Amino acid sequence: MCGIIGIIDSPDAVSLTHLGLFALQHRGQESAGIAAARNGALRGHAAMGLVSEVFSQPVLQSLAGDCAIGHVRYSTTGSSHVKNAQPLIFQTAHGPVAVAHNGNLTNAAALRAQLEQRGAIFQSDTDTEIIVHLLAREAGSIEEAVINSLRQVEGSYCLLILTPDRLIAARDPYGFRPLVLGELGGDRPAAVLSSETSALNLLQARLVREIEPGELLVARGGTARSLKPLAPKPLSRCVFEAVYFARPDSKVFGRNVQSVRRELGRELARQTRGLQADIVVPVPDSGVSAALGFSDESGIPFEMALVRSHYISRTFIKPSQKMRELAAQLKLSPVPETLQGKRVVLVDDSIVRGTTSLKITKSLRKAGAREIHMAVSSPPIMSSCYYGIDTPRREELIANRHRIDEIRKFLEVDSLHYLELDRMLRAANGCPACAGDDSQGFCSACFTGHYPAPIPDYENITAAEPPRRPLESNPL
Numbered sequence: 001m002c003g004i005i006g007i008i009d010s011p012d013a014v015s016l017t018h019l020g021l022f023a024l025q026h027r028g029q030e031s032a033g034i035a036a037a038r039n040g041a042l043r044g045h046a047a048m049g050l051v052s053e054v055f056s057q058p059v060l061q062s063l064a065g066d067c068a069i070g071h072v073r074y075s076t077t078g079s080s081h082v083k084n085a086q087p088l089i090f091q092t093a094h095g096p097v098a099v100a101h102n103g104n105l106t107n108a109a110a111l112r113a114q115l116e117q118r119g120a121i122f123q124s125d126t127d128t129e130i131i132v133h134l135l136a137r138e139a140g141s142i143e144e145a146v147i148n149s150l151r152q153v154e155g156s157y158c159l160l161i162l163t164p165d166r167l168i169a170a171r172d173p174y175g176f177r178p179l180v181l182g183e184l185g186g187d188r189p190a191a192v193l194s195s196e197t198s199a200l201n202l203l204q205a206r207l208v209r210e211i212e213p214g215e216l217l218v219a220r221g222g223t224a225r226s227l228k229p230l231a232p233k234p235l236s237r238c239v240f241e242a243v244y245f246a247r248p249d250s251k252v253f254g255r256n257v258q259s260v261r262r263e264l265g266r267e268l269a270r271q272t273r274g275l276q277a278d279i280v281v282p283v284p285d286s287g288v289s290a291a292l293g294f295s296d297e298s299g300i301p302f303e304m305a306l307v308r309s310h311y312i313s314r315t316f317i318k319p320s321q322k323m324r325e326l327a328a329q330l331k332l333s334p335v336p337e338t339l340q341g342k343r344v345v346l347v348d349d350s351i352v353r354g355t356t357s358l359k360i361t362k363s364l365r366k367a368g369a370r371e372i373h374m375a376v377s378s379p380p381i382m383s384s385c386y387y388g389i390d391t392p393r394r395e396e397l398i399a400n401r402h403r404i405d406e407i408r409k410f411l412e413v414d415s416l417h418y419l420e421l422d423r424m425l426r427a428a429n430g431c432p433a434c435a436g437d438d439s440q441g442f443c444s445a446c447f448t449g450h451y452p453a454p455i456p457d458y459e460n461i462t463a464a465e466p467p468r469r470p471l472e473s474n475p476l
């Protein structure tokens with residue numbers, strides 16, 4: 001998963017891009033980068049680390065330009081290495097081109113092999129570079145080259161492509177990932193493109209609209225042209241953006257994320273009506289909004305009985321098992337005075353492998369909770385994502401291998417409740433009229449195993465269903 005941002009026609013383009021990346025940092029923490037256009041050339045800087053670590057004042061000054069794009073990366077394809085840090089910059093027959101990509105191409109392996117056979121030499125192992133090689137081989141204008149390359153790729157993408165005189169934004173026809181257009185005020189309004197509105201809010205930019213699925217927006221010299229050259233596909237917005245990934249203060253797919261998550265919690269409370277408990281406790285920060293909704297609907301008081309520390313260094317050295325256990329406690333710490341003798345509804349947004357949830361339920365029990373009822377604001381995750389979210393291989397997903405009663409035993413909880421798929425989609429959509437369509441315009445493949453876009457690179461994986469095995473033998 002990644003975050004992308006672009007600023008067009010502002011003398012502060014680089015500083016604004018830099019600032020905007022802070023509001024997208026939750027979308028990727030491995031690397032960060034900015035490319036800027038000035039005097040017919042592109043300059044860029046990208047390195048491993050957080051935005052605060054990657055850019056110094058001299059680096060930002062060296063990048064100055066009127067148009068800039070930025071990227072934060074969390075790898076889904078390609079290793080976690082500086083050679084894969086974006087934006088990627090290349091010299092092509094169309095001139096210099098910088099690319100920032102959020103998403104995951106699902107026919108990258110075949111395209112890369114074909115390109116290599118025809119002599120292409122790759123500098124990174126990202127799928128993003130494939131797009132650059134494809135467009136470099138196309139004749140005509142840069143717009144035509146981008147369009148013809150996008151006709152060859154499958155999967156998910158939101159792209160920002162910067163050249164010395166224009167910026168092209170593109171969103172795949174399924175609309176998997178969000179991309180919005182905003183406008184900065186002033187004498188000469190500048191355009192902003194961003195994965196999420198959290199960056200627009202920070203920059204005090206006005207939200208104009210979403211970039212539509214299959215749309216290309218070409219911004220140049222104060223004007224923007226919208227093109228729709230790609231064949232339409234079934235709308236498949238990633239429902240996980242609303243459930244888990246996007247920032248609560250963002251508006252994603254037209255709805256505020258915090259309100260969607262609160263509604264997911266209300267749906268969960270409606271589904272589990274009659275559940276007897278004394279307090280509703282969120283797993284911070286992921287379960288907070290849904291727990292608030294659960295408490296609203298059920299009338300059970302909300303309590304912050306788990307405290308999360310935000311100050312743990314990523315390089316903290318944990319030399320022994322004992323130290324590792326203590327470190328786990330450092331991150332999420334229970335409040336015994338609030339939990340003692342209580343029947344707890346523990347709310348989280350998802351269960352992936354189950355190992356983190358088990359640590360939490362054990363710590364609640366140790367702190368005195370009498371009963372624990374785990375309520376999850378999404379259905380069981382059964383399948384991997386191939387469209388840009390870094391879920392583990394499906395055999396590592398606890399719900400792929402085990403029934404709900406087995407998972408309940410494994411988590412050592414008194415009851416376990418997953419939100420039903422229909423309820424999740426209804427809450428994410430906020431549109432009862434859309435309920436006639438089973439998908440309601442969302443991808444929910446990680447819950448259902450039904451992939452809306454072809455996944456040729458992964459077909460051998462999905463064809464081989466791993467055998468179920470008893471929980472006792474699961475090396476979780």
Ligand code: SF4
Nearest residue numbers: 238240385443445446
């Ligand atoms: S598979 Fe899941 S995480 Fe991936 S795009 Fe679809 S809903 Fe989102």
